Amino acid sequence: MSIIAVGSVKASPGVTSLSVGLGLTWESTTGRRAVLIEADGDGGVLAARFGLASSPSLVELSGIARHELTIIRLQKNCQLLAGQLPALVAPGCGESTTLVLAPLAGRLAADLGGLDDIDVVVDVGRLRPHSPAAELIKQCDLLVLVARPHFDQLVPLVHQARKVTAHDIPTALVCVGDRPYPPTEMAKASQLDLLGVMAHEPRVAQALAGGLPANQRHRRLLMWRTLTELVHRIHYRLQAAATGLAAVQP
Numbered sequence: 341m342s343i344i345a346v347g348s349v350k351a352s353p354g355v356t357s358l359s360v361g362l363g364l365t366w367e368s369t370t371g372r373r374a375v376l377i378e379a380d381g382d383g384g385v386l387a388a389r390f391g392l393a394s395s396p397s398l399v400e401l402s403g404i405a406r407h408e409l410t411i412i413r414l415q416k417n418c419q420l421l422a423g424q425l426p427a428l429v430a431p432g433c434g435e436s437t438t439l440v441l442a443p444l445a446g447r448l449a450a451d452l453g454g455l456d457d458i459d460v461v462v463d464v465g466r467l468r469p470h471s472p473a474a475e476l477i478k479q480c481d482l483l484v485l486v487a488r489p490h491f492d493q494l495v496p497l498v499h500q501a502r503k504v505t506a507h508d509i510p511t512a513l514v515c516v517g518d519r520p521y522p523p524t525e526m527a528k529a530s531q532l533d534l535l536g537v538m539a540h541e542p543r544v545a546q547a548l549a550g551g552l553p554a555n556q557r558h559r560r561l562l563m564w565r566t567l568t569e570l571v572h573r574i575h576y577r578l579q580a581a582a583t584g585l586a587a588v589q590p
């Protein structure tokens with residue numbers, strides 16, 4: 341099992357949209373099942389965006405914290421997003437999410453590590469000191485930092501990249517859009533590998549807010565191809581790290 345944490349350093353660059361996109365394309369690309377966990381200390385949006393119920397959620401999962409986390413227990417607390425992706429949603433309110441997540445995150449990360457057959461994409465929201473998702477970030481197999489290539493995001497990105505690298509958290513960058521500041525320059529300045537660039541496209545956002553029907557027409561869309569390519573690269577990095585190979589991009 342791998343934990344892929346997705347987060348940002350500033351503004352709202354598209355973390356949740358990318359997390360949903362990775363989750364929806366994970367199984368068809370890697371052949372492994374995926375679960376999406378919403379662990380954003382500012383509160384969840386998935387239930388509202390995808391017309392899901394407020395429960396089950398992280399709250400109900402925290403109720404079983406004294407028992408071992410099994411795939412069955414995890415899935416029992418998930419809802420199907422876009423009819424296909426099991427998602428553990430967070431309460432819409434940041435305070436409630438923080439109260440539930442802060443004491444749960446360490447145990448959740450450790451227990452997820454014991455689940456063999458499934459990979460987990462975790463939307464950790466904005467990285468801040470005292471994030472309730474801190475333990476999930478520390479124990480993740482890959483942290484994907486999402487940024488818009490704007491000059492005002494560069495300084496916080498460089499700062500955060502230094503911090504996570506100092507904590508030995510394997511981290512890579514995804515840019516949303518390719519202007520005005522070249523994504524390669526964002527990567528160079530932050531010394532992060534650039535995993536890829538998501539097109540800055542209202543249609544992308546619209547599709548990821550309503551689900552990606554897995555039909556051929558959508559598979560041909562650039563967005564779908566970009567997501568699939570990102571999943572390939574992430575999966576390759578995870579496999580390379582697990583087998584001790586150099587994580588050269590395929």
Ligand SMILES: Nc1ncnc2c1ncn2[C@@H]1O[C@H](COP(=O)(O)OP(=O)(O)OP(=O)(O)O)[C@@H](O)[C@H]1O
Pocket residue numbers: 348351352353354355356357358380465466516538539540541542544545546549
């Ligand atoms: N690739 C994209 N192209 C254009 N718009 C996008 C893209 N991805 C996300 N957006 C839009 O940007 C806004 C923020 O998206 P999203 O909620 O995914 O960001 P976030 O980083 O999770 O934000 P927050 O920090 O508030 O959780 C939304 O209006 C969304 O529709």
Ligand SMILES: [Mg+2]
Pocket residue numbers: 355356357380385463465
């Ligand atoms: Mg978000």
